[in-house]
Amino acid sequence: MIELKNVHKKFGHLEVLKGIDLTVTKGEKLVIIGPSGSGKSTLIRCMNGLEEVTSGEVYIDGKKMTHKTRAALNRQYSSMVFQQFNLYPHLTVLENLTLAPIKLKKVKKEEADALAMENLQRVGLVQKAHVYPTTLSGGQQQRIAIARSLTMKNPVIYFDEPTSALDPEMVQEVLDIMIGLSHDDVTMVVVTHEMGFAREVADRVVFCDEGRILEEGTPEHFFVNPENERTRAFLSKILR
Amino acid sequence: METVWSAKAWATVWQYRATFLNGLLNTLQSAVVGLLIAMAIGFALGLMATGSVKGLRMFARAYVEFFQNTPLILQVCFLYYALAYSGVKITVVTVGFISLGLYHGAYVAEVVRAGIQSIPLGQFDAARAQGFEYTDTMRYIILPQTAKIILPPMINQVVALIKNTSCLYIIGGADLIATTYNFVTGESTGGAYGPAYLVGGVLFFCVCYPLSMIAGRWERRLKERDAVKPDKADAKEATA
Numbered sequence: 001m002i003e004l005k006n007v008h009k010k011f012g013h014l015e016v017l018k019g020i021d022l023t024v025t026k027g028e029k030l031v032i033i034g035p036s037g038s039g040k041s042t043l044i045r046c047m048n049g050l051e052e053v054t055s056g057e058v059y060i061d062g063k064k065m066t067h068k069t070r071a072a073l074n075r076q077y078s079s080m081v082f083q084q085f086n087l088y089p090h091l092t093v094l095e096n097l098t099l100a101p102i103k104l105k106k107v108k109k110e111e112a113d114a115l116a117m118e119n120l121q122r123v124g125l126v127q128k129a130h131v132y133p134t135t136l137s138g139g140q141q142q143r144i145a146i147a148r149s150l151t152m153k154n155p156v157i158y159f160d161e162p163t164s165a166l167d168p169e170m171v172q173e174v175l176d177i178m179i180g181l182s183h184d185d186v187t188m189v190v191v192t193h194e195m196g197f198a199r200e201v202a203d204r205v206v207f208c209d210e211g212r213i214l215e216e217g218t219p220e221h222f223f224v225n226p227e228n229e230r231t232r233a234f235l236s237k238i239l240r
Numbered sequence: 241m242e243t244v245w246s247a248k249a250w251a252t253v254w255q256y257r258a259t260f261l262n263g264l265l266n267t268l269q270s271a272v273v274g275l276l277i278a279m280a281i282g283f284a285l286g287l288m289a290t291g292s293v294k295g296l297r298m299f300a301r302a303y304v305e306f307f308q309n310t311p312l313i314l315q316v317c318f319l320y321y322a323l324a325y326s327g328v329k330i331t332v333v334t335v336g337f338i339s340l341g342l343y344h345g346a347y348v349a350e351v352v353r354a355g356i357q358s359i360p361l362g363q364f365d366a367a368r369a370q371g372f373e374y375t376d377t378m379r380y381i382i383l384p385q386t387a388k389i390i391l392p393p394m395i396n397q398v399v400a401l402i403k404n405t406s407c408l409y410i411i412g413g414a415d416l417i418a419t420t421y422n423f424v425t426g427e428s429t430g431g432a433y434g435p436a437y438l439v440g441g442v443l444f445f446c447v448c449y450p451l452s453m454i455a456g457r458w459e460r461r462l463k464e465r466d467a468v469k470p471d472k473a474d475a476k477e478a479t480a
């Protein structure tokens with residue numbers, strides 16, 4: 001579904017990704033972990049073209065991601081949930097969900113509304129359909145952002161630390177929804193430090209450090225006997 | 241020469257009231273057409289200045305610096321004489337429209353640029369991740385959010401533009417200042433300096449002050465709203 005071939009990414013002189021090879025299969029739930037600044041966000045943002053790779057290639061369903069193809073590929077294949085939610089503040093919750101399907105996928109308004117309400121139901125926020133997102137709590141906003149992703153009906157959803165900006169008491173409500181999603185056949189790529197979530201959902205975990213993938217395996221592998229010294233050091237910090 | 245309180249002078253002004261109103265009308269006409277040109281130029285340059293094409297960014301910068309750092313009155317003269325000498329048949333009124341449009345276009349550009357740059361980068365990310373192309377991103381997501389930020393300084397620009405029609409007097413325009421000046425120096429009407437200038441001033445004030453008021457009130461409302469927003473959000477969270 002997603003294939004990265006020897007991906008390098010530089011910001012000026014700073015090389016953030018130093019040759020990433022990674023394949024994500026259809027329906028796979030992949031969790032990416034790693035210390036702050038290791039390039040996890042950059043990696044996931046290269047997958048949907050929010051960052052252009054300096055060298056190497058990214059393919060979605062066999063199609064190459066470039067500056068030119070980005071819009072069309074994202075429209076067709078993927079959605080993204082951000083750490084800071086990034087809901088559109090000038091639109092109501094319902095409009096946030098339906099804007100892209102109506103404008104980009106030419107879905108009829110009634111149809112888009114119905115689908116959006118269905119997804120709001122799923123994240124438990126039907127009653128908020130007509131309010132503006134800034135009036136909602138962080139946890140609620142992130143649930144709306146997930147509903148917005150679902151309303152695109154795309155086969156891949158990227159999550160970049162979806163619970164990191166949330167107050168602790170709101171983390172679980174978001175994770176619960178993501179766990180619910182994992183039973184669908186959607187492909188999920190999730191950057192997170194929530195190892196409980198990884199253990200429950202992930203088919204595979206990859207550990208990034210300094211722009212490289214240092215280790216990958218099942219969640220159990222990471223809990224039981226991580227091989228790399230740095231993986232162990234990192235896990236001992238976050239699993240405390 | 242008569243004093244401000246001369247009844248005769250006031251009588252002359254009253255007798256020629258249609259002339260003043262006509263001057264005001266010409267001023268407003270120049271202002272409106274000038275504003276339309278300024279808006280078109282300003283939005284185009286504002287988008288260039290925030291876009292990804294370096295050449296266009298530099299062009300926008302150069303344009304803004306050039307027009308903001310030379311006096312309008314000089315630009316008016318230059319345009320008028322340059323065009324006249326190069327044999328282009330162009331009326332004083334048209335020169336007025338164009339020079340006001342070019343000059344204020346630079347200021348509108350800065351307003352638009354600042355408005356766009358005030359939008360968090362996450363909004364651009366969200367739009368791109370959904371598959372919006374540049375034009376649609378601007379149209380549906382970014383520009384609507386800038387509207388309320390842009391509006392107060394935009395109204396201030398309108399006020400400045402109305403006052404700046406006075407520069408057209410130097411090329412013999414028929415705007416309110418030119419009218420007033422011709423009036424006080426005219427053979428049959430000359431001498432009524434005080435009353436004439438007072439009337440001219442009052443007319444300008446009557447148009448500009450309400451606009452400034454609206455801009456000021458708008459700005460205050462925005463500040464208040466931004467100041468109370470977190471509390472409101474908290475209150476809602478607590479009850480949610």
Ligand SMILES: Nc1ncnc2c1ncn2[C@@H]1O[C@H](COP(=O)(O)OP(=O)(O)OP(=O)(O)O)[C@@H](O)[C@H]1O
Pocket residue numbers: 011014016034035036037038039040041042043
């Ligand atoms: N647009 C950018 N311009 C310049 N440097 C950048 C940019 N984006 C990221 N970086 C740098 O790249 C490095 C990796 O950043 P990235 O955000 O990918 O890390 P991360 O693993 O997601 O970290 P975190 O856990 O803090 O989110 C950091 O040193 C960061 O400062």
Ligand SMILES: [Mg+2]
Pocket residue numbers: 040041042160161
């Ligand atoms: Mg990150």
